[in-house]
Amino acid sequence: MAVADEGNYSTDITLDETDERLPLLLSLLEERGITWLERRRDRFTDEELEAAHLLVV
Numbered sequence: 001m002a003v004a005d006e007g008n009y010s011t012d013i014t015l016d017e018t019d020e021r022l023p024l025l026l027s028l029l030e031e032r033g034i035t036w037l038e039r040r041r042d043r044f045t046d047e048e049l050e051a052a053h054l055l056v057v
Contacts, residue, residue, distance in 0.1 A: 015022050017040075029036055044052075 013025070015025070026036075
C-alpha cells in the first residue's frame with residue numbers, strides 16, 4: 001500500500017535477500033533519486049530455533 005503526503009510516498013516492501021528482483025528495485029529507486037530505508041530481519045525456522053541453545057538477536 002502506498003501513502004501520499006504532499007508529494008511524499010511511503011510503502012513497505014518485503015523481499016528475501018536472494019530475490020532476483022531486489023537489484024532491479026534498488027536500481028530503479030536510485031535512478032529516480034528516491035531515498036529508502038532498509039531494514040533487515042533474521043528469520044529462523046522452527047528446526048533452527050529448537051537446535052539453538054542460545055540465540056542472540
